[in-house]
Amino acid sequence: MTAIQNNTFSSLTPAQFAAIGADLDAIRNRVRTDLGQRDADYIHNIVKRQRQFEVAGRVMMMIPPTWPLGVAALSVSKILDNMEIGHNVMHGQYDWMGEPALNSKHFEWDSADTSKNWKITHNYEHHTFTNVLNKDHDIGYGLLRMSEDQKWEPRFLANIPLTVLLHTFFQHFVAVQNLKLEEVLVYKTKSTAQLKEEFKPVWAKLKKQLKKDYVYFPALAGPLAPLVLVGNAAANLARNVWACAVIFNGHFPEDVEQFPESVVENETRGQWYVRQLLGSANFSGGRLMHIMSGNLSFQIEHHLFPDLPAHRYAEIAPEVRAICEKHGLPYKTGSFLRQSISTWKRIAKLSLPSGRSGKVSQRAANEEALAPLAMAA
Amino acid sequence: MSATTPRTHRFANGLRRALTSRLAAALTYPHGVDRYLEQFAPTASLTEVRAEVVAIRHQTDDSVTLSLRPNGNWQGFRAGQYVRLTVEIDGVRRTRCYSPANSVHATDGLIELTAKTHAGGFVSKFLKQRLTVGTTVGLSQAEGRFALPDARPARVLLISGGSGITPVMAMLRTLTDEGFAGPISFLHYSNAAKDQIYAAELAGIAAMFPNLQLLRGYAEPNQGGELEGLFCRAHLNAVPDFADAEAFLCGPPGMMKAVQKLWADEGIGERLHLEHFSAAPAVLADSANAEGDVRFIRSERLAQNSGATLLDQAEAAGLKPESGCRMGICHACTCRKASGRVRDIRTGEISDAGEADIQICISVPVGTVTLDL
Numbered sequence: 001m002t003a004i005q006n007n008t009f010s011s012l013t014p015a016q017f018a019a020i021g022a023d024l025d026a027i028r029n030r031v032r033t034d035l036g037q038r039d040a041d042y043i044h045n046i047v048k049r050q051r052q053f054e055v056a057g058r059v060m061m062m063i064p065p066t067w068p069l070g071v072a073a074l075s076v077s078k079i080l081d082n083m084e085i086g087h088n089v090m091h092g093q094y095d096w097m098g099e100p101a102l103n104s105k106h107f108e109w110d111s112a113d114t115s116k117n118w119k120i121t122h123n124y125e126h127h128t129f130t131n132v133l134n135k136d137h138d139i140g141y142g143l144l145r146m147s148e149d150q151k152w153e154p155r156f157l158a159n160i161p162l163t164v165l166l167h168t169f170f171q172h173f174v175a176v177q178n179l180k181l182e183e184v185l186v187y188k189t190k191s192t193a194q195l196k197e198e199f200k201p202v203w204a205k206l207k208k209q210l211k212k213d214y215v216y217f218p219a220l221a222g223p224l225a226p227l228v229l230v231g232n233a234a235a236n237l238a239r240n241v242w243a244c245a246v247i248f249n250g251h252f253p254e255d256v257e258q259f260p261e262s263v264v265e266n267e268t269r270g271q272w273y274v275r276q277l278l279g280s281a282n283f284s285g286g287r288l289m290h291i292m293s294g295n296l297s298f299q300i301e302h303h304l305f306p307d308l309p310a311h312r313y314a315e316i317a318p319e320v321r322a323i324c325e326k327h328g329l330p331y332k333t334g335s336f337l338r339q340s341i342s343t344w345k346r347i348a349k350l351s352l353p354s355g356r357s358g359k360v361s362q363r364a365a366n367e368e369a370l371a372p373l374a375m376a377a
Numbered sequence: 378m379s380a381t382t383p384r385t386h387r388f389a390n391g392l393r394r395a396l397t398s399r400l401a402a403a404l405t406y407p408h409g410v411d412r413y414l415e416q417f418a419p420t421a422s423l424t425e426v427r428a429e430v431v432a433i434r435h436q437t438d439d440s441v442t443l444s445l446r447p448n449g450n451w452q453g454f455r456a457g458q459y460v461r462l463t464v465e466i467d468g469v470r471r472t473r474c475y476s477p478a479n480s481v482h483a484t485d486g487l488i489e490l491t492a493k494t495h496a497g498g499f500v501s502k503f504l505k506q507r508l509t510v511g512t513t514v515g516l517s518q519a520e521g522r523f524a525l526p527d528a529r530p531a532r533v534l535l536i537s538g539g540s541g542i543t544p545v546m547a548m549l550r551t552l553t554d555e556g557f558a559g560p561i562s563f564l565h566y567s568n569a570a571k572d573q574i575y576a577a578e579l580a581g582i583a584a585m586f587p588n589l590q591l592l593r594g595y596a597e598p599n600q601g602g603e604l605e606g607l608f609c610r611a612h613l614n615a616v617p618d619f620a621d622a623e624a625f626l627c628g629p630p631g632m633m634k635a636v637q638k639l640w641a642d643e644g645i646g647e648r649l650h651l652e653h654f655s656a657a658p659a660v661l662a663d664s665a666n667a668e669g670d671v672r673f674i675r676s677e678r679l680a681q682n683s684g685a686t687l688l689d690q691a692e693a694a695g696l697k698p699e700s701g702c703r704m705g706i707c708h709a710c711t712c713r714k715a716s717g718r719v720r721d722i723r724t725g726e727i728s729d730a731g732e733a734d735i736q737i738c739i740s741v742p743v744g745t746v747t748l749d750l
């Protein structure tokens with residue numbers, strides 16, 4: 001990790017920001033007007049496959065010899081449901097189709113988190129304030145220390161085991177993310193009464209998810225109930241670990257930048273685009289890898305165009321890359337493994353008191369930042 | 378009836394009960410049973426009305442007639458009512474209203490819709506040129522207050538023009554199927570004989586039912602109609618007791634206005650029932666100056682279009698719609714537009730006037746817009 005660099009963001013002129021914005025807007029507008037049958041067929045096909053994997057998985061799990069296949073199929077189903085379908089549909093990528101079942105307003109996913117809370121923490125907070133400290137809760141989920149500019153506290157010594165825990169119970173952490181538990185447990189800025197109130201809708205959904213996977217489906221299997229229960233737990237675990245790993249690779253490799261709160265004041269569209277670019281990283285892979293990651297392997301394109309159908313990212317990635325080269329902006333990408341190693345290195349380093357914020361509090365650091373400066377962590 | 382019929386019936390009922398059970402809902406949570414059923418049979422649904430297109434015929438050059446087989450959720454209609462038909466065109470669902478033209482007593486269980494194709498008409502052209510037999514379409518339940526009263530009137534007068542014949546055709550077919558004995562007069566207007574939809578059916582019914590007085594008017598000369606030209610007072614000379622009839626009217630705006638005025642002048646306005654087909658008038662795409670109203674139907678509020686985004690206008694009207702980024706990223710503000718055109722402030726693109734979901738933070742109304750808010 002390097003200290004504050006006099007980096008890309010602060011070296012650009014307003015005219016350059018505007019030019020970058022215009023180039024990226026042109027891509028967006030071209031794809032939007034081109035949306036049609038191909039995109040509808042694509043998502044309909046993915047939904048069909050997800051339903052097939054789910055039904056097949058649940059059935060195979062009740063037949064001992066096919067149990068492992070059942071677990072694999074249900075894992076695939078849950079990953080498709082959450083990533084290529086759920087995450088993308090809830091972004092409004094398919095709202096233009098006018099299909100209620102694929103509409104960001106109504107879609108609910110096979111995950112503990114309510115779609116309503118997800119759309120607040122993810123679509124709004126994370127995507128609008130990407131990698132802005134204090135505003136983007138995805139920076140460490142209130143649990144981890146993911147930036148040098150986050151003040152070190154003794155609890156962060158457990159950064160690594162906590163990250164493992166986050167991967168394991170990812171859906172449940174995401175489900176309570178909007179409750180901002182650290183405000184109650186650590187900072188005492190929220191009352192337990194308020195927390196209880198906010199927990200009600202979360203618990204209502206959680207209960208239904210738990211009952212489905214751990215009561216009703218096992219009960220249907222009669223004497224084989226334990227087999228189905230363990231199988232469902234395994235499928236949920238597989239989805240949790242995979243989803244968490246994909247998301248971490250998208251924002252936390254070491255060269256991905258984070259920003260102080262001041263950058264978002266009077267931010268132009270061009271500046272917003274550049275922040276999205278600098279705050280995200282891609283990983284490479286084949287078509288299957290892209291589908292199974294909900295095309296978040298194209299995290300950069302996703303952050304630039306969160307509501308364009310994700311299967312289009314692969315097509316526009318070369319253009320985005322060319323725009324980056326034209327304007328001298330970095331385009332961060334690497335293999336899944338490389339990005340994972342880099343992410344875990346960052347997590348390990350930040351478990352120890354280090355960097356500027358070992359001394360300076362975050363708020364003070366922000367107030368000092370007069371110009372919109374990005375910090376390369 | 379064979380012995381298998383009640384058994385299949387029992388099976389179907391049992392299956393339906395199982396699929397609508399709370400257990401089925403819990404097992405398919407959060408997507409619901411329908412989202413799995415439709416993967417097996419596209420028209421299958423526990424709640425939605427869907428239909429299969431079973432026949433398509435072309436009565437005239439600029440019309441298309443569809444026969445639809447609805448699924449079991451269809452509750453039937455009253456003669457004169459309309460349905461909202463939803464078709465997928467280039468990946469996008471489009472919804473338009475059409476009035477079934479069949480008798481409510483039709484035994485084949487089919488719904489018959491006839492659409493006139495408009496030159497720039499998006500859906501009507503699709504129905505005419507691209508729709509194929511076997512396609513699944515979406516339907517609403519029947520809607521609308523334009524309908525034959527359950528207590529049939531003693532004297533019926535039907536007046537239609539062009540494609541406006543569809544709802545009154547349903548009324549005529551329903552009445553004749555019931556053996557309605559009272560006098561029925563039917564004034565129908567079209568441009569020319571070759572453009573007239575339901576021409577053969579009308580002539581056939583008129584030949585069978587002496588209580589039907591059929592009067593056809595054509596805008597073009599020498600078409601062999603009983604009436605000359607467009608609707609006028611003189612046409613009612615053939616129907617001297619028109620003031621005693623319940624009159625049902627559907628046609629192009631000009632014709633409807635003329636009939637309405639006459640009925641109002643005669644002081645019998647309450648005996649005239651009408652259906653308007655025409656959508657809100659198209660507004661010039663480049664109109665930068667704000668026109669029209671913004672109607673928030675759920676909260677029953679009306680505001681004059683200020684030219685600001687619909688989100689701003691909704692808030693100015695005292696509403697609290699959901700929002701987040703206010704810049705078109707998060708879709709928190711997405712809301713159903715019931716009708717009207719909007720301009721996307723990012724692209725300048727103008728929407729069509731039909732029902733659609735829009736992001737109100739980046740949409741500016743172009744003329745009157747109705748929002749489900």
Ligand SMILES: Cc1cc2nc3c(=O)[nH]c(=O)nc-3n(C[C@H](O)[C@H](O)[C@H](O)COP(=O)(O)OP(=O)(O)OC[C@H]3O[C@@H](n4cnc5c(N)ncnc54)[C@H](O)[C@@H]3O)c2cc1C
Pocket residue numbers: 459473474475476477491492493494495496497498499500501502521540543544652653654655656657658659729730731
């Ligand atoms: C209650 C109700 C019942 C209806 N029943 C029928 C029916 O049985 N048969 C039928 O053919 N239509 C019927 N319509 C009209 C129908 O819903 C559509 O408006 C029509 O088919 C045009 O749709 P479109 O997508 O082709 O045109 P759009 O793409 O929506 O419009 C294209 C252009 O056509 C103009 N336009 C739209 N509608 C009309 C119209 N009705 N007359 C003249 N110009 C128009 C628009 O102003 C626009 O300039 C009914 C409408 C209503 C409200």
Ligand code: FES
Pocket residue numbers: 699700701702703704705706707708709710711736737738739
């Ligand atoms: S408020 Fe975020 S898209 Fe409209």
